[in-house]
Amino acid sequence: MPINMNIDMSRRNPSPRPLSDDERAILDEFIDSIHYSARYSDSEFEYRHVQLPKAMLKAIPKAYKDSSQGTLKLLWEEEWRGLGITQSLGWEHYEVHEPEPHILLFKRPLNYQPPAM
Template structure:
């Protein structure tokens, strides 16, 4: 289940302060699933309020699919999604494009801080 990096922006596209302000009202309504896992990864899905999609910059969307691109960590954190370290946005649930799927290796250990 490797990431299709062509579905991401070439580099993270930070939000402007005005864009962040527009998204702030939605942060409290973001829903985080319980974690679930297989033998390799733990997973969770993050459900954004549907109306939040209208406030997200168009550069975050994949025009061909009509869904969000795969977001860099800087991008999804900028939207107000808060999770511990190591999570990677790997898929959008296309029938419900406001649901973002995340994964990280089981027993993930963040790099040591020096």
């Protein structure tokens, strides 16, 4: 039974919106500057935050941005992986740190095991 991750789906695109080849080429220069925090946890989830270079935010397509909040939308896995964020399976983008919109917050269930193929 899937764990309820409490992701606000209204803050995502209705479905994943892949990057075009041109958009991906622009973002490639920032990939080596993405910073990943150490993992931390509570009794239910493990967490980490991913810090994008501030200049990268300007290069991310408008379709990934929430104009009402002035931040990124919550990204589907296909979208955040397309930006160059690399992490193991099971992570969900659940929040943007609004005071610092270049910091994306991720979580996954403790002891996550990917589905068997």
